[in-house]
Amino acid sequence: MQLYGGIEAGGTKFICAVAAEPTAEPIETLVIPTTMPQETIQQTVAFFKRHNVRGLGVASFGPIDLHPKSPTYGYITATPKPGWRNTDLLGPLKAALNVPIGFDTDVNGAALAEWRYGGGQGTSSVVYFTVGTGIGGGVVIDGQMVHGLMHPEMGHIPVRRHPDDTYAGHCPYHADCLEGMACGPAMQARWGKPASELPADHVAWEYEAHYLAQAVSTCLYALSPERVILGGGVMHQAQLFPLIRQKTVNAINGYLQEDALTQHSDSLIIPPGLGDRAGATGALELARLAAG
Amino acid sequence: MQLYGGIEAGGTKFICAVAAEPTAEPIETLVIPTTMPQETIQQTVAFFKRHNVRGLGVASFGPIDLHPKSPTYGYITATPKPGWRNTDLLGPLKAALNVPIGFDTDVNGAALAEWRYGGGQGTSSVVYFTVGTGIGGGVVIDGQMVHGLMHPEMGHIPVRRHPDDTYAGHCPYHADCLEGMACGPAMQARWGKPASELPADHVAWEYEAHYLAQAVSTCLYALSPERVILGGGVMHQAQLFPLIRQKTVNAINGYLQEDALTQHSDSLIIPPGLGDRAGATGALELARLAAG
Numbered sequence: 001m002q003l004y005g006g007i008e009a010g011g012t013k014f015i016c017a018v019a020a021e022p023t024a025e026p027i028e029t030l031v032i033p034t035t036m037p038q039e040t041i042q043q044t045v046a047f048f049k050r051h052n053v054r055g056l057g058v059a060s061f062g063p064i065d066l067h068p069k070s071p072t073y074g075y076i077t078a079t080p081k082p083g084w085r086n087t088d089l090l091g092p093l094k095a096a097l098n099v100p101i102g103f104d105t106d107v108n109g110a111a112l113a114e115w116r117y118g119g120g121q122g123t124s125s126v127v128y129f130t131v132g133t134g135i136g137g138g139v140v141i142d143g144q145m146v147h148g149l150m151h152p153e154m155g156h157i158p159v160r161r162h163p164d165d166t167y168a169g170h171c172p173y174h175a176d177c178l179e180g181m182a183c184g185p186a187m188q189a190r191w192g193k194p195a196s197e198l199p200a201d202h203v204a205w206e207y208e209a210h211y212l213a214q215a216v217s218t219c220l221y222a223l224s225p226e227r228v229i230l231g232g233g234v235m236h237q238a239q240l241f242p243l244i245r246q247k248t249v250n251a252i253n254g255y256l257q258e259d260a261l262t263q264h265s266d267s268l269i270i271p272p273g274l275g276d277r278a279g280a281t282g283a284l285e286l287a288r289l290a291a292g
Numbered sequence: 293m294q295l296y297g298g299i300e301a302g303g304t305k306f307i308c309a310v311a312a313e314p315t316a317e318p319i320e321t322l323v324i325p326t327t328m329p330q331e332t333i334q335q336t337v338a339f340f341k342r343h344n345v346r347g348l349g350v351a352s353f354g355p356i357d358l359h360p361k362s363p364t365y366g367y368i369t370a371t372p373k374p375g376w377r378n379t380d381l382l383g384p385l386k387a388a389l390n391v392p393i394g395f396d397t398d399v400n401g402a403a404l405a406e407w408r409y410g411g412g413q414g415t416s417s418v419v420y421f422t423v424g425t426g427i428g429g430g431v432v433i434d435g436q437m438v439h440g441l442m443h444p445e446m447g448h449i450p451v452r453r454h455p456d457d458t459y460a461g462h463c464p465y466h467a468d469c470l471e472g473m474a475c476g477p478a479m480q481a482r483w484g485k486p487a488s489e490l491p492a493d494h495v496a497w498e499y500e501a502h503y504l505a506q507a508v509s510t511c512l513y514a515l516s517p518e519r520v521i522l523g524g525g526v527m528h529q530a531q532l533f534p535l536i537r538q539k540t541v542n543a544i545n546g547y548l549q550e551d552a553l554t555q556h557s558d559s560l561i562i563p564p565g566l567g568d569r570a571g572a573t574g575a576l577e578l579a580r581l582a583a584g
Contacts, residue, residue, distance in 0.1 A: 253465045
């Protein structure tokens with residue numbers, strides 16, 4: 001059987017999976033804690049050495065270098081994660097495993113998976129946000145992941161404070177950017193308990209929707225995607241979706257006169273069609289594309 | 293001689309030009325004031341009836357409908373400009389002039405022209421802002437204008453106020469969005485005279501750079517373009533560029549560790565290589581592409 005390998009390379013764990021198709025149930029999955037680079041990458045290599053995959057996909061936390069001609073192509077670059085700054089992730093995998101490897105950001109991978117197999121099917125463009133320990137955003141237009149100077153880093157767009165919000169912000173670079181105000185740790189720091197323990201009618205969700213609606217609005221103005229997909233741990237709180245939709249429509253205030261926004265925002269601003277499997281499916285889809 | 297026709301359809305004037313190539317000096321140019329749709333379009337048609345063009349390009353103010361399958365394809369849609377809301381612009385041109393017609397936003401056209409002939413040559417992606425009576429932004433990635441739900445409408449992204457700025461904002465939809473705070477009329481209302489009459493050391497430019505640097509930063513996070521090109525009347529103030537670059541680099545604060553930003557922002561955030569001809573060249577390039 002032809003198999004694909006996928007790595008969701010996250011700041012907390014590397015999830016390695018082997019599957020017959022991107023959307024198939026993996027034959028085997030291994031979760032490796034993200035410790036120091038050499039140890040984590042060695043364990044990853046050992047796993048895939050046991051499997052005969054025809055392609056590997058790496059959907060990584062960032063920022064990463066995606067320029068094939070760059071001397072640091074395949075590196076994790078300016079991450080604040082201790083020990084991982086300027087780490088060659090792709091090189092050791094290529095050296096150890098003689099297979100084609102696709103490489104992109106975790107959120108570009110998830111956007112790709114949602115575009116092809118999930119909530120973005122049949123559209124021309126998808127923005128995928130993950131809202132969890134951090135906030136990231138990926139973009140796929142006409143089936144292509146958006147790269148350029150680097151790659152989208154949606155988590156760090158400037159946002160306007162909620163008028164009652166006195167929390168300083170969690171981002172070490174910008175304090176009160178989108179991620180700084182709306183990631184899971186920001187919620188925990190602001191309210192004194194994890195987001196998952198806050199009741200659905202807590203004012204925290206009104207604040208959270210305030211920030212995420214700005215992210216959605218900004219995307220609609222800057223990119224005009226046909227779907228905005230919001231995933232990640234914080235978005236398990238289903239009460240957020242109607243709040244975000246309403247605040248987005250209110251903020252745009254009739255300027256973008258598309259029924260898809262004004263009448264059907266519940267089909268425009270949606271949870272991942274693949275649920276929590278968007279990331280894993282993205283990594284496997286990168287493998288499938290690399291294998292050709 | 294084979295000729296192309298270009299229309300820069302603006303809210304103040306329609307600039308119609310006929311040229312042998314998109315970058316060639318036009319053989320003839322006619323400036324038509326934008327009065328009521330029927331009158332303006334009739335004058336436009338009359339001009340092109342006098343010329344035997346093999347393709348026409350229309351680079352229009354917006355919002356516009358760019359979905360070829362939509363019943364209102366080719367319409368100007370939700371504009372606040374009196375008389376022009378839901379106006380069929382493309383239909384009468386097609387009916388009267390039997391040539392292929394390319395149609396896009398004015399700023400997508402300018403982004404296309406800059407990507408192919410101007411300051412974005414050799415890059416994979418360009419964002420083009422115009423800062424004048426209004427603010428708009430267009431996006432070209434790998435030679436394709438970005439469309440989706442609609443098209444980019446960068447002028448209306450939410451921005452953070454300058455801490456000393458008490459001006460309410462000029463946008464009829466959002467008051468203090470980017471356009472509301474930083475367009476030419478906002479500067480005039482805030483300072484009591486046109487932007488062009490404010491001295492280069494006026495604090496107005498510090499405010500203006502505050503808002504435009506947010507627009508540039510947001511673009512870099514959301515789209516990661518290889519060039520951000522700032523054109524339009526307000527950007528004739530050359531002192532704005534160093535201010536905007538410095539504020540952008542300061543705001544990103546080391547998070548995007550690309551030399552192109554941190555060391556060479558004067559090559560990343562630039563005026564149009566085509567100068568004030570970016571718009572006209574864009575319309576003619578749309579014509580060239582339509583003619584095939």
